[in-house]
Amino acid sequence: MAQAESSAATPFETDFWKDAKLRKVWDDIVPGEPRKTLPYKLTQEAIALYCRAVGETNPLYLDEAAAKAGPYGGLIAPPAIHILLMFACTPADDWMRSPGTVNAGQSWSYNIPARPGDTITLQARALDKFIKRERLFVVHDNVFFNQHGDVICSGRGQTIRPM
Amino acid sequence: MTTANFDALKAGDSIDGPAFAVSRESIRLFCDASLDYNPLHLDDNYMKGDFGKTNFGGIIMHGMNNFGLISRMLTDWALPAGAIHRRLETRWLKPVKPGDTIRPAGTIKAKQTTANSRWVLVDVAVQNQRGETVAAGEAMLEFPASAKAG
Numbered sequence A: 001m002a003q004a005e006s007s008a009a010t011p012f013e014t015d016f017w018k019d020a021k022l023r024k025v026w027d028d029i030v031p032g033e034p035r036k037t038l039p040y041k042l043t044q045e046a047i048a049l050y051c052r053a054v055g056e057t058n059p060l061y062l063d064e065a066a067a068k069a070g071p072y073g074g075l076i077a078p079p080a081i082h083i084l085l086m087f088a089c090t091p092a093d094d095w096m097r098s099p100g101t102v103n104a105g106q107s108w109s110y111n112i113p114a115r116p117g118d119t120i121t122l123q124a125r126a127l128d129k130f131i132k133r134e135r136l137f138v139v140h141d142n143v144f145f146n147q148h149g150d151v152i153c154s155g156r157g158q159t160i161r162p163m
Numbered sequence B: 001m002t003t004a005n006f007d008a009l010k011a012g013d014s015i016d017g018p019a020f021a022v023s024r025e026s027i028r029l030f031c032d033a034s035l036d037y038n039p040l041h042l043d044d045n046y047m048k049g050d051f052g053k054t055n056f057g058g059i060i061m062h063g064m065n066n067f068g069l070i071s072r073m074l075t076d077w078a079l080p081a082g083a084i085h086r087r088l089e090t091r092w093l094k095p096v097k098p099g100d101t102i103r104p105a106g107t108i109k110a111k112q113t114t115a116n117s118r119w120v121l122v123d124v125a126v127q128n129q130r131g132e133t134v135a136a137g138e139a140m141l142e143f144p145a146s147a148k149a150g
Helices: A044-054 A064-068 A079-088 B024-034 B063-081
Strands: A102-110 A119-132 A135-145 A151-160 B014-016 B084-092 B101-113 B118-127 B133-142
Touching: A044 A079, A044 B024, A044 B063, A079 A102, A079 A119, A079 A135, A079 A151, A079 B024, A079 B063, A079 B084, A102 B063, B014 B063, B024 B063, B063 B084, B063 B101, B063 B118, B063 B133, B084 B118, B101 B133
Parallel strands: none
Antiparallel strands: A102 A151, A102 B084, A119 A135, A135 A151, B014 B101, B084 B133, B101 B118, B118 B133
């Protein structure tokens, strides 16, 4: 299941066309089959970059001294950090990176916060696929865990696959 | 904007978040922060093509950027009261493009007490500068019985 930990040693491929041919198309996706995932070490830098992108300013995410005195006893990531974790924990040939993949909606449940320094793992699969109004849909089923095996959050999503 | 106090909250109370100016730069920053480099968000030439019956005419913002703004609004509202953002469900209704200004808002829908805790359900939406709803959904916040504002 898990392979080598994703890290700075293997830079993230930002050209989503490069491995496009390796990725499964809708026809190949088997509902229920686990997706290949990668453990990912969440850093404070990655949390700060996410915060900047959406305008998060809460000191619980950004100010170590304030966070230490707060309810979590240290820095945490915002709940929606799974937006980053989804791509950080999947390899370059994962079909979620297929150019033209359109996000059609998401629901996420939050258990405990991710923290800087956590090694995050993902269990993911397509749960279902269907055709509606000539569009090809896949239902995603994702659960993120920390290094202690605690559930951080779980999510269900739908994407429209490129034709 | 209503203070997050479980006993005082009632259906119809509102929550709001700050406006967010969408630009090519904000979308590029979201690519870097999310590692989502789908050409939908980067490549104008690619976006000249059709997607089924849809043509976006240029790059669009990540749908999950809406999700992040709604989540920010909810946590900023809940955390000072010791409440916890437990769930968020959203769907995207219209594309958001560079030059748009979007703003999240929420309306308290219901309160529920369960065996061990207390919950608030919130209808959430994001609107653009034309008053069009670009994203909508529902959130659930937990107000543990020990929360200071309870």
